[in-house]
Amino acid sequence: MNTRNRPxxxxxxxxxxxxxxxxxxxxxxxxxxxxVGTLMLAYWLGAAAYGPDAFARAQxxxxxxxxxxxxLGWSACLFYHLCNGVRHLLWDAGWGFELPQxxxxxxxxxxxxxxxxxxxxxxxxxAWRI
Amino acid sequence: MRMESPLGRARGxxxxxxxxxxxxxxxxxxxxxxxxSLWFVISVIALLGADHARFQAWLATPxxxxxxxLLIIATFHHAQLGVQVVIEDYVHDExxxxxxxxxxxxxxxxxxxxxxxxxxNVATGG
Numbered sequence: 489m490n491t492r493n494r495p496x497x498x499x500x501x502x503x504x505x506x507x508x509x510x511x512x513x514x515x516x517x518x519x520x521x522x523x524v525g526t527l528m529l530a531y532w533l534g535a536a537a538y539g540p541d542a543f544a545r546a547q548x549x550x551x552x553x554x555x556x557x558x559x560l561g562w563s564a565c566l567f568y569h570l571c572n573g574v575r576h577l578l579w580d581a582g583w584g585f586e587l588p589q590x591x592x593x594x595x596x597x598x599x600x601x602x603x604x605x606x607x608x609x610x611x612x613x614x615a616w617r618i
Numbered sequence: 619m620r621m622e623s624p625l626g627r628a629r630g631x632x633x634x635x636x637x638x639x640x641x642x643x644x645x646x647x648x649x650x651x652x653x654x655s656l657w658f659v660i661s662v663i664a665l666l667g668a669d670h671a672r673f674q675a676w677l678a679t680p681x682x683x684x685x686x687x688l689l690i691i692a693t694f695h696h697a698q699l700g701v702q703v704v705i706e707d708y709v710h711d712e713x714x715x716x717x718x719x720x721x722x723x724x725x726x727x728x729x730x731x732x733x734x735x736x737x738x739n740v741a742t743g744g
Binding site: 547563 | 645648649651652655656659663664666667668669670671673674677686690693694697698700701704729732733735736737739740
């Protein structure tokens, strides 16, 4: 029995994943990270309900270097998951299954996610100064 | 050694008839979260450095209260649907998988209800 020409499933350790595959697993990873981020949302809203002192502590944490680092990460995750999610919805509608469209959409998603993240932080720092 | 035929085994493992419900709910919440999450980001930027009084005044307007409650419901529903699939894909021990799913669903409901109660509490000046 000739076993030489059988297709092998990719070994993840040695197989260079195509961009579409990296973006697919990133959609999952960012989704999980954003789920962790809901803890912060619940804490922030809860602090507001517990009163001015608790809310001031929450706002101070959000404004600390660690808080800003978390927000930076979550905003990038959110915009990536949002942009790639819109692509998933377009796929669900039957659009964009041809290979050239898929390759192009990879870069459109990455550019939109990066652009929105940068825009969001420019707006954030502008609002912070005022 | 299994004595049942492959077909008999497949029948026992067949569709639970609710996959479409999960898929549909995930898409519906995804569509809702496109405008909701953009609204949320813009709101957070507008509220940077806000004190309690300003935050309360902002959240107490009916539009913002409604949007925040909708955001919470859509976010927690969408998150638990997504993480459920991740657990089902990667956790193969049946007992750990079931325990993880129970913990996930309960935590999502608990955190979601807590967040909505917090919003209503602030919005009504409590």
